[in-house]
Amino acid sequence: MLRLENVRKQYKGFGLDCSLEVREGFVTGLVGKNGAGKSTTFKAILGLIHVDNGDIQVFGKHPKELLPGDRERMGVVLADSGFSGYLTVNNLIPMLDRLYTKFKREEFIRKCSEFEIPLNKKLKEFSTGMKRKLQVIAAISHEAELLILDEPTAGLDVLARDELLCLLREYMETEGRAVLISSHISGDLEGFCDDIYMIDDGRIILHEETDVLLSDYGLLKMTDEQYHALDKSYILRHKKEEFGYSCLTDQKQFYQENYPGLVIERGSIDELIMMMIRGEK
Amino acid sequence: MKAMLIKDVNLLKGQKQFFGALLVMIIIFSGMQSDPTFSITYTTLMFAILTMTTMSYDDFENGMCYLLTLPVSRREYVTEKYVFGVLSSLCGCTGASFVAVSAGYIKGIAYPWEEWTATVVSCMLLLALVLAVTTPIQLKFGSEKSRMAVFGVFAFGSLAVFVIVKLCQAAGIDMDEVMKSALIENLTTTAWGICITAAIVLAVSWLISVRILEKREF
Incomplete structure (x- = not known):
C-alpha cells in the first residue's frame, strides 16, 4: 500500500534517509525521539515536502500523482496541523460530505457525540485532545483504506487514548486496510502495531515485528x-x-x-x- | 472545489460583526452622499479583501498543511480562491448597488444606468487587481509576512499612478477629459477593454499562484 525507498531530504542540520513499507492488513508503527524525522517522513508520504532522492509509492503512485480520488482512500492525522480553528464541527460536515463520496455523515456525528466533541464550538477553542479525536474520527469516517496517523494519541488522557485505539482496532477489522502510526507512547504501539520501525537522526535504525520485539x-x-x-x-x-x-x-x-x-x-x-x-x- | 467554497462561506459566516459594520457604513454613505460610487467601490474592495482573510484562516495554526492532505489538489485550491474572490465581490457589489439605488429612490435621486455601469466596470478592474496581487503574495509569504508585501505593492502602485497622472498633466493631457471619454462617451468599448484586461490579469496571477503553491513546502 505504501513504500518508501531510500527517500532523502536534506535540511540545514538535518537529513532524512528513510526506507519503509506498510503492507495491506498491517498496522505499522514509526517510533523515535522528538526531531528524529517522523513528521518529515509523514510529510514526504503526503507530498507536503519535495524529496531530493528516492521513491515514494502510495497505492502504486508517487504522492504528486495522487488524484483527489486516490486521496479519498486515505485518512490523515497530523501532529502539528488540522482543520481551521475558525470552523465548527457543524461547518465541517457539509465540507466532508462534498470531499468524500463515502463519507458516513450519521456515523461521524454519532462518534463526535460519543467522544463528547461539541458541534457548535469553534475548533480553536478545542483542547489538543479534542482536536486529535476529531481528526481521527474524520479520518475513519469515509472508509479510507490507508490511515496515516502522526501522533494521534498526543495530548489524550489514558481513557481517551484507549477509546481511540479501540476505534482504530475496529477500523482494522475490515479487510484491505492498513495504518501507519507514530506515537511517543510506546504502550500504544506495543498493543496495536504489527511491526515497528525505529527512526533516529533521519535514519531507520531498526525494523521488526512487534511480537518478535517483545519475545526475542x-x-x-x-x-x-x-x-x-x-x-x-x-x-x-x-x-x-x-x-x-x-x-x-x-x-x-x-x-x-x-x-x-x-x-x-x-x-x-x-x-x-x-x-x-x-x-x- | 464545492467543498472549499462551502468551507470559505462558513468561514465568512463567522464575520457577522464585519458585515454588520459594513452594512451600517453603506447605509450611512448612501444616506449622506448623492453619488453612490464610493459605497459600491468600497464594498466590492472589502469583499475582495475577504479572500485574503479566508487564506489567513486556512493558514491558522499551520492548517494549510492538513488542508492539502484532503482530496483537494493544489491547483483546485488556488482556483477556488479566485472563484470565491470574484463571486463574493460580485455579491458585495450587487448588495451595495441595491442599498445605494434604494437610498437614491427614497431620496428621489436617480442614478443613471450608464453611471452605474461605469462604476461597476471600474470596480471589476480594481477587484481583479486586488485579487491578482494579494493571492500570490499571500500564498508565497503566508498570512503574517504578506501584509507588509501587499502594503508595499499597493504603495508602489499608487505612486506609479500618481507619477503617470503628473506626467500626463505635464504633457498637456487632460485626465478628466480622458476619463470622461472612456467612461461616458465610449463606455461599451471601455467596459469590454476592462473586462478583457481583468481576465488577463487574473489568468496570469492564477498561473503564478498555482506555481507558487505547487512549489511550496509545509
Whole structure:
C-alpha cells in the first residue's frame, strides 16, 4: 500500500534517509525521539515536502500523482496541523460530505457525540485532545483504506487514548486496510502495531515485528566481569552503567540458556529505543 | 472545489460583526452622499479583501498543511480562491448597488444606468487587481509576512499612478477629459477593454499562484 525507498531530504542540520513499507492488513508503527524525522517522513508520504532522492509509492503512485480520488482512500492525522480553528464541527460536515463520496455523515456525528466533541464550538477553542479525536474520527469516517496517523494519541488522557485505539482496532477489522502510526507512547504501539520501525537522526535504525520485539529482544544487565566473558555475537547495543553494563540483544533465549547468571529483562519499547539510540554498537 | 467554497462561506459566516459594520457604513454613505460610487467601490474592495482573510484562516495554526492532505489538489485550491474572490465581490457589489439605488429612490435621486455601469466596470478592474496581487503574495509569504508585501505593492502602485497622472498633466493631457471619454462617451468599448484586461490579469496571477503553491513546502 505504501513504500518508501531510500527517500532523502536534506535540511540545514538535518537529513532524512528513510526506507519503509506498510503492507495491506498491517498496522505499522514509526517510533523515535522528538526531531528524529517522523513528521518529515509523514510529510514526504503526503507530498507536503519535495524529496531530493528516492521513491515514494502510495497505492502504486508517487504522492504528486495522487488524484483527489486516490486521496479519498486515505485518512490523515497530523501532529502539528488540522482543520481551521475558525470552523465548527457543524461547518465541517457539509465540507466532508462534498470531499468524500463515502463519507458516513450519521456515523461521524454519532462518534463526535460519543467522544463528547461539541458541534457548535469553534475548533480553536478545542483542547489538543479534542482536536486529535476529531481528526481521527474524520479520518475513519469515509472508509479510507490507508490511515496515516502522526501522533494521534498526543495530548489524550489514558481513557481517551484507549477509546481511540479501540476505534482504530475496529477500523482494522475490515479487510484491505492498513495504518501507519507514530506515537511517543510506546504502550500504544506495543498493543496495536504489527511491526515497528525505529527512526533516529533521519535514519531507520531498526525494523521488526512487534511480537518478535517483545519475545526475542531483551535487556541484559551484568557486571564488568560478566560483560568481558560474554559472547557478543547477538548483542545489538551496549552501554556502560554504574553496576557494569546493559546490553540489548535480539536473541534473548540464547543468553537465557547459556548465561543463567545474567539478569535478563523483557524490555519495553521505550527501553529498546533508549538502548538503540544511546547504546554503542 | 464545492467543498472549499462551502468551507470559505462558513468561514465568512463567522464575520457577522464585519458585515454588520459594513452594512451600517453603506447605509450611512448612501444616506449622506448623492453619488453612490464610493459605497459600491468600497464594498466590492472589502469583499475582495475577504479572500485574503479566508487564506489567513486556512493558514491558522499551520492548517494549510492538513488542508492539502484532503482530496483537494493544489491547483483546485488556488482556483477556488479566485472563484470565491470574484463571486463574493460580485455579491458585495450587487448588495451595495441595491442599498445605494434604494437610498437614491427614497431620496428621489436617480442614478443613471450608464453611471452605474461605469462604476461597476471600474470596480471589476480594481477587484481583479486586488485579487491578482494579494493571492500570490499571500500564498508565497503566508498570512503574517504578506501584509507588509501587499502594503508595499499597493504603495508602489499608487505612486506609479500618481507619477503617470503628473506626467500626463505635464504633457498637456487632460485626465478628466480622458476619463470622461472612456467612461461616458465610449463606455461599451471601455467596459469590454476592462473586462478583457481583468481576465488577463487574473489568468496570469492564477498561473503564478498555482506555481507558487505547487512549489511550496509545509
